[in-house]
Amino acid sequence: MTTLALVLLGYVALVLAVGALATRRAGTSPEEYFLAGRTLGPLVLFMALFGTNCTPFVMVGIPGRAYHDGLGQFGLNAPIIALVVPLTFWLIGVPARREAARLGALTPAELYARRLSSNAVGWVLFAVFTAYTVPYMVTGVLGIAVNLARATDGAVSEPVGAAAVLLVALAYTTLGGMRATAWTNVVQGTLFLLFMVAALVGITHALGGLEAAFARVRTVDPSLLTLAPERALFRPGAWTSYALLISLTVIAFPHMLVRLLAAKDEAALKGAIRLYPIALVALWLPAVLLGVFGAAEHPGLEGAASDGIFAVMIAEHLPAFFSSLGLLALLASVMSTLDAQILTLGSMLTRDVVDRVRGDRDDRADVRAGRWFGAIVTVAVFLLAEVCRRAEIAIFDIARFAFAGFCTLVPTLLFGVRWRRFDARAAIGSIAAGNAVLGLGEAGLLPSSPFQPVFWGFAASLAAALALGAVGRRPAGTGG
Amino acid sequence: MHRAVSAVTLAALLALHFDVWWADPRPADDVLPGLPAELGFRLGWMALAWLWLLHFTARVWRTDEADAG
Numbered sequence: 001m002t003t004l005a006l007v008l009l010g011y012v013a014l015v016l017a018v019g020a021l022a023t024r025r026a027g028t029s030p031e032e033y034f035l036a037g038r039t040l041g042p043l044v045l046f047m048a049l050f051g052t053n054c055t056p057f058v059m060v061g062i063p064g065r066a067y068h069d070g071l072g073q074f075g076l077n078a079p080i081i082a083l084v085v086p087l088t089f090w091l092i093g094v095p096a097r098r099e100a101a102r103l104g105a106l107t108p109a110e111l112y113a114r115r116l117s118s119n120a121v122g123w124v125l126f127a128v129f130t131a132y133t134v135p136y137m138v139t140g141v142l143g144i145a146v147n148l149a150r151a152t153d154g155a156v157s158e159p160v161g162a163a164a165v166l167l168v169a170l171a172y173t174t175l176g177g178m179r180a181t182a183w184t185n186v187v188q189g190t191l192f193l194l195f196m197v198a199a200l201v202g203i204t205h206a207l208g209g210l211e212a213a214f215a216r217v218r219t220v221d222p223s224l225l226t227l228a229p230e231r232a233l234f235r236p237g238a239w240t241s242y243a244l245l246i247s248l249t250v251i252a253f254p255h256m257l258v259r260l261l262a263a264k265d266e267a268a269l270k271g272a273i274r275l276y277p278i279a280l281v282a283l284w285l286p287a288v289l290l291g292v293f294g295a296a297e298h299p300g301l302e303g304a305a306s307d308g309i310f311a312v313m314i315a316e317h318l319p320a321f322f323s324s325l326g327l328l329a330l331l332a333s334v335m336s337t338l339d340a341q342i343l344t345l346g347s348m349l350t351r352d353v354v355d356r357v358r359g360d361r362d363d364r365a366d367v368r369a370g371r372w373f374g375a376i377v378t379v380a381v382f383l384l385a386e387v388c389r390r391a392e393i394a395i396f397d398i399a400r401f402a403f404a405g406f407c408t409l410v411p412t413l414l415f416g417v418r419w420r421r422f423d424a425r426a427a428i429g430s431i432a433a434g435n436a437v438l439g440l441g442e443a444g445l446l447p448s449s450p451f452q453p454v455f456w457g458f459a460a461s462l463a464a465a466l467a468l469g470a471v472g473r474r475p476a477g478t479g480g
Numbered sequence: 481m482h483r484a485v486s487a488v489t490l491a492a493l494l495a496l497h498f499d500v501w502w503a504d505p506r507p508a509d510d511v512l513p514g515l516p517a518e519l520g521f522r523l524g525w526m527a528l529a530w531l532w533l534l535h536f537t538a539r540v541w542r543t544d545e546a547d548a549g
Contacts (some may be wrong), residue, residue: 044490071516071518071519071522072518074519074520074522075521075522078522078526079497079522079525079526079529080497082526082529082530083493083497083526083529083532083533086533090536090541104535209514210513210514210515211510211513211514213514213515214510214516218508222508223508224508224517225508225516225517225518225519226505226506226507226508226516226517227500227505228505229505234500234505235500236498236501237501239498239500240498240501243497243498266541270537270541273510273537274533274534274537277526277529277530277533278530281523281526325517379496381514468543
């Protein structure tokens with residue numbers, strides 16, 4: 001308990017110090033606060049992008065799934081993310097960064113509103129981004145709050161844990177804006193990555209090496225080492241749907257896209273893209289392998305018990321302080337995403353709502369408003385998390401729907417910066433069609449098919465974008 | 481030339497990733513000591529994908545002249 005308290009306090013002090021350091025380098029303009037002055041170099045940009053990818057889903061969800069589904073979880077996720085996510089950085093991120101700089105846009109919604117000369121596009125994107133990001137934030141907060149309460153035997157209650165995590169993230173985000181979140185993400189991503197690799201090496205060694213560990217799995221359940229067709233996720237329709245979901249949703253996270261807008265130049269983006277697949281292997285391999293090895297060590301677990309297999313393996317095979325480090329890694333993974341989300345939603349409320357309604361812009365007022373809105377977003381997420389916790393609402397199902405919803409934005413994000421004929425009508429039509437079909441699919445109102453609703457939602461948004469874009473005409477003078 | 485090679489290789493990589501549509505599952509045996517066939521295949525695929533990204537970023541991606549300057 002004392003070790004845990006010291007580790008957590010040390011971590012909080014470290015991220016606050018890094019945030020304060022970033023503040024000393026920060027200017028007072030909105031561009032500096034919201035986008036770090038568009039100066040993120042390759043390493044910081046990569047860690048900011050990667051840190052945003054490090055989520056509790058990788059550390060808790062994936063080992064739990066690998067426990068049941070085996071090695072197939074690695075093949076289902078890691079390869080397609082490693083290839084397609086960097087491709088989307090190039091397809092969407094590169095022209096988006098260039099256009100945002102040219103048009104003076106600081107948020108994704110502002111970029112597309114200006115690019116397509118339509119306030120309506122800005123409003124729609126702001127609404128959809130917010131509606132899908134908030135549940136995502138709530139899942140992270142609830143996840144870490146539960147783990148903090150467990151690790152401290154209830155000494156830190158779930159509401160207190162949730163509030164503390166949000167307050168720390170808000171503190172350094174408000175202090176230094178994008179630069180603070182990017183710099184702290186370097187610390188958080190490094191912590192998370194080192195912990196995952198150390199856990200895999202240590203536990204594999206304790207199990208007698210990789211060969212012995214896999215031999216044990218083969219004895220207990222050899223189907224864990226193949227893409228067993230009796231597992232629904234590995235059938236072609238589900239495999240394809242999941243590949244779409246996991247590889248396309250990332251670029252449509254507003255907090256991810258905004259980091260690409262903050263890149264110093266295209267060389268920085270290239271550097272990040274080259275590093276991305278290597279880091280992905282280091283992240284996903286431990287998560288999947290420890291879940292598979294855990295299935296051989298502790299067969300028969302279900303539900304929350306199997307979700308906790310990563311923590312069980314650490315507690316059994318590594319020194320006691322590793323459990324504290326595990327909680328720290330989990331905390332780092334949550335905060336590295338939360339900070340970016342707080343900043344991005346705060347910036348969108350400022351630039352895409354207040355400034356647009358008010359009709360004028362004041363640099364100092366924008367930064368001040370961004371800070372206040374960051375605080376308001378934080379309070380709203382805390383309250384929503386409390387409502388969900390008390391009412392036992394299945395927020396994870398809502399978050400899954402949100403991830404699918406992000407995919408329906410991809411055609412607009414792509415064509416909006418790559419296709420001259422793609423206009424505001426096509427953008428709004430694509431988003432509306434995609435979300436309507438996705439909603440019907442989630443409600444079980446689409447005809448039965450091997451594909452999941454996300455596939456049809458994405459197909460509908462793509463078809464609408466192509467059809468409406470083909471007859472659209474961009475107003476003159478909007479670039480492109 | 482680089483674009484054509486890049487496009488064909490990318491298509492081949494994606495086709496291999498979606499081999500669940502037509503190929504039987506790989507056996508549970510190791511292809512190398514401590515490396516089951518399925519994991520070996522996916523790691524090999526990722527190595528090829530990384531090489532593809534290196535080629536793409538070096539030869540196909542045209543950097544914005546304003547940035548390059």
